[in-house]
Amino acid sequence: MEKHLLAIPNRCTGCNRCVYACAAVKEGMFMPSKARLKINNIPHQGYSVPSVCFHCPKPDCLEACPEEAIFRNERGVVVVDARKCDGCGDCVSACPYGMIEQYGSGKAFKCDLCGGNPACVAECHFGALVFKEPDKTARKLRGTQMKQRITEGSPAQKRHELAVRIRDEAVRIPRTPGYMGG
Amino acid sequence: MAQTGPTQAGVSGQGSILVDALDREFLDALGGYGLYSYGIRHPRIVAAVKAQLDRSPQYSQEMLDPLRAQLARVLALLTPGKIQYGFFANSGTEAVEGAMKLAKLHTGRKGFIAMLRAFHGKTLGALSLMGKKVFRAPLLPLLEGVRHVPFGDAAAVEQTLAAAKAVGDDIAAVVAEPVQGEAGVVVPPPDYWPRLREICNHYGVLLIADEVQTGMGRTGEIFGVDHWNVAPDIICLGKALGGGVVPMSAFMSTPAIWECMEPNPFMHTTTTGGNPLACAAALAAIKVLLEEDLAGQAKTKGAYMLNQLRQLQAKYPGVLAEVRGLGLLIGMEFPTDGIGYKVAAGLFSRGVLTAGTLTNAKTIRIEPALSVPQNILAEVLNRLEDVLKTIELPRRAQPMNLYAGQVLHVDLTTRAIQSQPLNLAWLKDYIGGWGLGVRYFYDRVDPQVDPLGPDNAVVIMTGPLCGTLAPTASRTCLVSKSPHTGTIFESNIGGAFGPELKFAGYDGIVVTGRADRPVYLRIEDDQVSLEDAQSLWGQGIFATEEWLAAAMGPGVKSLSIGPAGENLIPYACIGSEAYRQMGRGGAGALFGSKKLKAIACKGTGGVQVADMGLFWGKITQYKESNLLTDANLWAKNDGTPMLVDVTNEMGIHPTRNFTAGFNPKRHALNSEAVNAIKIGDRACASCPLGCGNFTSLNGVQVEGPEYETLCLAGSNCEVNDLEQVMRFNRLCDDLGLDTISTGGTIGLAMELSTSGVHDFGLKFGQAAEYLAVAGEIAGLSTPRGRDLALGAAKLGAKYGAAGEAAQAKGLEMPAYDPRGSYGMGLAYATSERGACHLRAFTILADDPFKLKAMARDVMNQQNRNAAKWSMCFCDFWGSVDTPMMADMLSTGLGRQISAEDLNKAGERVWNLIRLFNLRAGFTAADDVLPEKMTKQALKNGPHDGRVLSAENLAEMKALYYHLRGWDADGRPRKEKLRELGLENLAG
Structure with a gap:
């Protein structure tokens, strides 16, 4: 079975190191707006939810692309061929999780799992991001997140809305040791 | 609409001068979006319409109207090719609707090819042709069979026609604007229209030219297609057709095509289209068009404007990116939406009306009357150059490593906002954060300044490693003169405001002056503005942050004040992300004195380093080998509450207003107690320690309490009850009060009440009054609240017990x-x-x-x-x-x-x-x-009996x-x- 990048929101501290690392790998500078994953901080209620690309079984972005610039590669990872992308933005509206966005040029960008060694996971010191073959608990957690499909709003608004909806999953006791062990 | 002023409010005007509802004169370089080709209120057109008004404003549909016939005849003579017959309607979009129906009826096919970024109107049929998602998407499905191809690419049209033919889903017509208007004035390649004509002939498809904006002389010929000698099958007219006086439009075609209308002439009708007023206006307008040679004027003046604008482009290359156009349909393109907006706004404030475009925000259109006097054009160019001069070139011409390279200077009195280059000469000696903040402050402020006066400055400064993976290095400093101590002071905060400011492009902010009403500073990359905050005045920090998130979107980072700051409480703090503060020294009162409710920021830029591989490697090495070791892991595991046991053991844990150094009931407040109710770890930006403890107890939730609060608001007030300390903590965070100063001052008031100096109604260990008084301090709402708002030193002095206050300066x-x-x-x-x-x-x-x-x-x-x-x-x-x-x-x-x-x-x-x-x-x-330290002996614990x-x-x-x-x-x-x-x- 293939490995999944999984977010475990109840462990996330909101530090954004994963985001900085992602941008550093992909853009060569610390530029969170262009990172392929994002952290939604809800500080007042004391929780944070990482937004990651699920590389969906039926990716809305892939289906929406009129140029066939989005495809699933040999590893099962949903990626963008920037040469084919014409910047129409249909994938951005289509993704219900806000996980594909556009550069100023219009070209789309999204998570490619760093070719199988995601830089974000290595920077997470609280085990809120894991990359592994999913077990039953992980599948359930991923399912809860994927079930929230938000069709309205900007990518940032969609991610925030998802974070608000899964609050009960994100705030739980105990948050630190014990759950899924990293 | 992407316009910059109340163009619709024009109440009068003549020619190329428009006078708005406030009697301000504007040079009209907008021309009512192409309506005023003859100038505003051309006397001959107005006279013709007035005369017609006295004869017959409307006609009887059952009678022949000679005016309509006359106009149709005149237009048939003007229009290219075999176009002879027409239909009059009221607006451009109606003309397009009619043209589409005619094409479908004639060909018996349903499809259309339209252009990307095209604009043909917004009624449902025309909207189907629209080339921009934002106007279409919410209304789908629209007409089926419409395809879009890039404008200017004849091969794409041909391919699409071939493909449609191959699958039997045939096309009725190809629709295009001769020059795309709303897309930002896009002139196609010279062979485009001739090729479209050939291709349409080849496939037996009609060619529709939407001349609503380009017709009637606008581009330097009577119709846009005349530039290429192309005769479309159907032509759509509107805007200027009615002379700028009466709404009027038309679609026209050849007799062969019009035949399809004959079996049932009632297939397309209108009650008001082509009414006598409109026809009289159009006839008079055409007369003016020909007699004044408006097309010729447009050609000459357009060439002059393009030439002049290109010279300006050469002079201000970073500001004016491109100039293009045909005749007097001209577009100026700017590098960013922000610059485009600033230019449009600058022109408006200098009395020049121009327009943005609906489908492209970076472009400003110049579309004046075709008869615009030369001196007005020259004056428009003058004022344009005046605006271009004031636009700052894009920031970071010289990209810097680590630093953003710019400091934002905001004068609240004059509302002037300037982004200035970072003073590089100071970097080596002062580095960033506190040092650089002090240097900027020292340069700016007379040490004798009144801290709460407009001349005091507030300097907010990030550090060089802020916004990078360097762990724990993203704190943000504030330097100013303290309203509490009268000294210079620094207060710093964690969270993520600093990185966000840096991503927006600024290392720091210098705020001076005082606003005349509550404002907040809104920063979105290079768009920085002062916005009204009247509705937020009086609100707590939590509600303020919620409001800002709603106004600016999730992810906005802010520094804001609560009622304590507004009421100038000298120990008011600035809050961020609900539970983080620039706590000490009264930074909140400084914001309050400046009527600055908040600074809210969103940034999309980045921080660069000399070599990412080397930098990341170095950071990781120190993180693994030094940061995440026993010396610091207390922060990750327990956070600051662990100090409760440590300081009690040492006998330096302030208890009962600094009378004792040991709290026998410390177990109610120590790390074990906090960990038992902790429901999550919280971290500042880029920090792998995550020392914040989010706690929840009996419905009270807070990030904290931290050690200082546990001690000053707990032990020192003898409130040995974690739930009540959490309530107090949350309350102070929302009101914007520093918990150390507030706890210390309440502790003193409790002692003075107990010793009989003055009864404040506050007793050690009594939580209810201690919670109540926090609100009274922030709101100055009771006599004791006003007393305690003085702070410990002045409270002690007022009641003759200065020595009892545990304070310095x-x-x-x-x-x-x-x-x-x-x-x-x-x-x-x-x-x-x-x-x-x-x-x-x-x-x-x-x-x-x-x-x-x-x-x-x-x-x-x-x-x-x-x-x-x-x-x-x-x-x-x-x-x-x-x-x-x-x-x-x-x-x-x-x-x-x-x-x-x-x-x-x-x-x-x-x-x-x-x-x-x-x-x-x-x-x-x-x-x-104070004497409390130098003369009164500490009680309890290992140092019982000691003084300093x-x-x-x-x-x-x-x-x-x-x-x-x-x-x-x-x-x-x-x-x-x-x-x-x-x-x-x-x-």
């Missing part, structure tokens, strides 16, 4: 009793902002009572921490030293900064703030501690001054100032 003491750790006493006495534990922290010294060692420790730690806060590292990376910091900084910058440079920078800061305080009127006599005598303090102080190179009065000697390069700043 007026700032309430933090939670380490100096009687059990003499170094802390010296640290409190010599700190620039009064009693502060973040300048030097000696409680872990081997012998905390050894005077000589303490003097030296305090000085060294002050210098080291000044460097550390200039680098904006967090206190909790306790084991980071200047060689490590210098190594990280050098690697990121790509040039060498030594540990010695950082040490010197720290010492320089310490001397410069001393100079400020001396010039503000402070002397060695202010470097003292005035003699002992004086001895430490003398030695400390000497070590610092200061004279006996605590004045930096000339040699020291010279050594640090400060001799010119001594004043």
Whole structure:
């Protein structure tokens, strides 16, 4: 079975190191707006939810692309061929999780799992991001997140809305040791 | 609509001068979006319509109307090719609707090919042709069979036609604007229209030219397609057709095509289209068009404008990116939406009307009357150049490593906002954060300034490693003159405001002046503005943050104040992310005095480093080998509450208004108690320690309480009840009160009530009143609230008990009793902002009572921490030293900064703030501690019975001054100032 990048929101501290690392790998500078994953901080209620690309079984972005610039590669990872992308933005509206966005040029960008060694996971010191073959608990957690499909709003608004909806999953006791062990 | 002024409000005008509802005159370079080709209220057109109004404003549908016939005949003579018959309607979009119906009826096919970014109107049929998602998507499905191809690409049209034919889904017509207007004035290649004609002929498809904007002389020929001698099958007219006086449009075609209308002439009808007023206007307009040779004028004046604009483009290349157009349909393109907006706004304020475009925000259109006098065009160009001069070139012409390179200067009085290059000459000596903040502040402010007056400045400064993976190095400093102590002070905050500011492109912000009504500073990259905050005035920090998130979208980072700051409580704090504060020294009151409710920021830029691989490697090495080791992991595992047990054990845990150093009921407040109710770890930006404890108890939730709150608002008030301390913490965070000063002041009031000096209705251990009084302080709503709002020093003085207040220079003491750790006493006495534990922290010294060692420790730690806060590292990376910091900084910058440079920078800061305080009127006599410390014996714990005598303090102080190179009065000697390069700043 293939490995999944999984977010475990109840462990996330909101530090954004994963985001900085992602941008550093992909853009060569610390530029969170262009990172392929994002952290939604809800500080007042004391929780944070990482937004990651699920590389969906039926990716809305892939289906929406009129140029066939989005495809699933040999590893099962949903990626963008920037040469084919014409910047129409249909994938951005289509993704219900806000996980594909556009550069100023219009070209789309999204998570490619760093070719199988995601830089974000290595920077997470609280085990809120894991990359592994999913077990039953992980599948359930991923399912809860994927079930929230938000069709309205900007990518940032969609991610925030998802974070608000899964609050009960994100705030739980105990948050630190014990759950899924990293 | 993407317009910049109330163009629709024009109440009068003539020719190319428009007068708005407020009687302001504008040069009309907009021409009513193509309506006023003949000028505003052309006398001959107005006269014709007036005359017609007196004859017959409307006709009877059953009778023949000679005016319509006459107009149709005239138009048939003007229009290209075999176009003969037409239909009159009221607006451009109706003309397009009619053209589409005609094409479908004639061909018996359903499909259309339209162009990307095309604009043909917004009724449902025309909308189907629209080339922009935002207007279409919410209304789907629209007409089926419409395809879009790029404008100007004839091959794409041909391919699409071939494909449609191959699958039997045939096309009725190809629809295009001769020159795309709303897309930002896009002129196609010269062979485009001739090729479209050929291709349509080849496939037997109709060619529809939408001349609504380009027709009637606008582009320098009577119709746009005349430039290429192409005869479309159907032509759509509108806008200027009605002479700029009456709404009027038409679609026209050839007799062969019109045949399809004949079997049932009622297939397309209108009650008002082509009414006598409109026909009279159109006939008069065409007369003007021909007699005044408006097309010829448009050609000449258009060429002049394009030539002049291209010269401006060459002169201001970073501002005006492109100029294009045909005749007097001209588009100026700017590098960003932001610049385009500024130019449009600048022109408007200089009395020139122009228009943005609906489908492209970076472009401004110039579309004046075709008869516009030459002197008006020259004046428009003049004013345009005047605007272009004021637009700052894109920032970061020279990209910097680590630093953003810009500092935002905001004058609230004049509402002037300027982004200025970072002062590079100061970087090596002052680094960032505290140091650079002090340098900017010192440069700006007279030390005698009234802290709450408009002349005081607030400097907010990030550090060089802020916004990078360097752990714990994203704190943000605020430097100003304190309303609580009257000294210069620094207060810093974690969270993520600093990184966001840097991503927006600024290392710091300098705020001066005072707004005349509540405002907030809104920063979105290079769009910076002061916005109304009247509705937020009076709101707590939590509600303010919620409001800002709704206004600016999720992810906005802010610094804001609550009622305490608004009411100028001298120990009001600034809050961020609900539970983080610039706590000490009254920064909140400074915002309040400036009527600045908040600074809210969103940034999309980045921070670059010299070599990402090297930098990341270095950071990871220090993180693994130093940060995440036993010296610092207490922060990750427990956070600051672990200090409750540590300080109690040492006997320096302030209890019962600093009467005792040991709290027997500490177990209610210690780390174990906090961990038991913790439901999550919280971290500042880029921090792998995550020391924040989010707690929940009996429905009370808060991030915290931190050690200082547990002690000052817990032990020191003898409120040994975690739930009540959490309530107090949350309340203060929302009201914007510093919990240390508030807890310390309430503790004093409890003591004064108990000892009978004055009854404030506050008793040690009684939580209800202690919770109530926090709101009374912030709101100044009761006599005791107003008393306690003075702070401990002035409250004590007012009731003749100055010695009972645990404070230095007026700032309430933090939670380490100096009687059990003499170094802390010296640290409190010599700190620039009064009693502060973040300048030097000696409680872990081997012998905390050894005077000589303490003097030296305090000085060294002050210098080291000044460097550390200039680098904006967090206190909790306790084991980071200047060689490590210098190594990280050098690697990121790509040039060498030594540990010695950082040490010197720290010492320089310490001397410069001393100079400020001396010039503000402070002397060695202010470097003292109250009688509570020097005369009253500490009770309980290992140091029971101890005082820190005035003699002992004086001895430490003398030695400390000497070590610092200061004279006996605590004045930096000339040699020291010279050594640090400060001799010119001594004043």
